[in-house]
Amino acid sequence: MVSNNDYQIGSIVKMKKPHPCEKRSYEFEVVRLGADIKIKCLGCGNVLMLPRNDFNSKVKEILKK
Numbered sequence: 646m647v648s649n650n651d652y653q654i655g656s657i658v659k660m661k662k663p664h665p666c667e668k669r670s671y672e673f674e675v676v677r678l679g680a681d682i683k684i685k686c687l688g689c690g691n692v693l694m695l696p697r698n699d700f701n702s703k704v705k706e707i708l709k710k
């Protein structure tokens with residue numbers, strides 16, 4: 646599990662599960678930080694919002710800090 650200090654806006658992360666879109670991308674860009682995190686799928690460009698704790702447990706790897 647990553648911690649809040651491991652990423653910032655603009656970071657690229659690899660998730661444990663792919664986005665269920667056509668591209669099935671594992672890679673997302675962090676676009677907003679707060680109690681909820683917004684991440685953009687690098688496959689389809691859709692933005693998702695999820696609670697920070699949820700996000701932290703779903704990240705597999707920080708690709709670009």
Ligand SMILES: [Zn+2]
Binds near residue numbers: 687
């Ligand atoms: Zn997608």
